[in-house]
Amino acid sequence: MNAYVDITLLMTTFLTLFVIMDPPGLVPVYLALTSTQTSKQRKKAAFQATITSLGVMATFTVFGQYILNFLQISLPALQVSGGLLLLIVAMELLAGKDGSGDAEGATKQNVALVPLATPLMAGPGSIVAIMVAWQRAPDGISSWTAIGIALIAIHLVLWLSMRFADIIHRVLGTDGTLLVTRLAGMLLAAIAVEILASGIFSYIAAHQ
Template sequence: MELFDPRLFSEVFITLFVIMDPPGTVPIFLGLTGAMTGRQRTRAARQAILVAFGVIAAFALFGQNLLDYMHISLPALQASGGLLLLLVAMELLTGKMEEPAPSGNTGVNVALVPLGTPLLAGPGAIVATMVFVSGSDESLSDWVSIGTALLAVHVCLYLSMRFANLIHRVLKDSGVILVSRIAGLLLAAIAVQLVADAVRAFIEAG
């Protein structure tokens, strides 16, 4: 019996890589962590990856049962994620994300929300993973292939954010502020698209 399915691995990896977009997270990550030191930024990246991996893995295993139990539809999950990202985008555009919190725990907060979820472990990645799991025959080979692909994508995400420190040194503070504004625009567009897709799904379901 085979323990690994290269075709399934490639399908899951490519799909999640496109949805989670490791290169595209760099400007948003820099915008959200602009007030942090290099060490804090590295810790935030590591925490965000662990949170994102844990959330997606949990939804892959128990997501459909949880949503059914709470009577939550996938479009509702998508809309809520879009609204949360829109709030974060407004903070980036107005510069509030660049102000360090009095407690000094900005790294922890940013790593959990919005970096870990819903930016990395967003509705798109969650739904895609749930679709792959439901479409598999739940054999050991399929679980290993899906799990390995999920892990590989998160390694790519971590590397992209880990080397954001180098980008920060090149851009300096003024460059990071500019990137933050651009990231805010991009994040706002992503948020609006998520909400629009959710509304369309609600209309089609009705």
Template sequence: MSFSGLVDMALLATTFTTLFVIMDPAGTIPVFLALTGTYSKEDQRRAAVQATITSFGVIVLFAVLGKYILQFLQISMESLQLSGGVLLFLVAMELLMGHDSAEPDTGDRNVNVALVPLGTPLLAGPGAIVAVMVSVNQGGNTVPGWGAVVVAVVLMHVVMWATMRFSVELSRFLGKGGVMILTKISGLLLAAIATQMIMDAVFAFIRSSRLAGMI
């Protein structure tokens, strides 16, 4: 059987394009450098790998079980998006108000930064999770449909890993002063992203409440 027989190429293209726009590899670079700017080159590379694996695991989990997890916990997608926005906003405030001279504590901090907020909700945020869940639904639980989603998610995370991996060289080029400036800029941008996520969640909740006749 050919590759096109195992994978829905149209769904693959749609899913990959959607994830590329939502996860925004270029926009991840300044945030990654801001959060790992004081790390050694080896720790930065490790953080890139850990963030990619974390994001991949979260997205695959929600692709397979997301609908049932949210239903079991009685959590709406709007609530997930709102909490993700609040978390990113707290990270943005730390980048804007934090002490630039602070050194990373131990390897544990590297792991934590890679898991939260890099792996989730920055990479595997509500937008990416919803996009994958919608693609799975469009695939209709068929082999070509699942194949398209899996390939798209894998390719997207290869792109994200490469983006963060080679941003290490950019960090060396910028130096400590450049990374500090980039940290403040990325903190401001991340705060705007977080605010937009919160606003979208609030408006989505209002729309769903109106449709349900609650308000």
């Protein structure tokens, strides 16, 4: 098994992504963003968000540095932009907008893609982490396989956390979900500020 999969790299990559992507912490935000949707719509949103995030992360794993170099974008700039986007979403949640709206609004804005898939799941932190893991990993099939398995495994955990959040939604009811929405907005705002601050300080340090 070790000849085909670097177990140590697999575990360290998975645990790093787990801490950054925070599947348990995603649940209240997911409930808030999909609070007005039906159970079927929430399940579809969870699947779409997971597949989209996996695609984005896989792309940046292999081609991320080339993409950033081609567009002349630094990693700190990516962090700041992701933090700003999350902050806007947090303000909408605190203001009572869940991001899904009515049927017409849902058509115009698919919350499964933005902000669930990116930047909540495939955000600046997770993208940077997987890019660094790929660049630092020794060349060879065992390293590439380990990172690939870790990437798929963390997205399976993310999907499961959203899939069973539907049960939590039924238990909470309308009032409980409204409370979760406000709390999620505050938590998301705090996460956004952390990402913004980290990106700004990194940008300043890189240009000194």
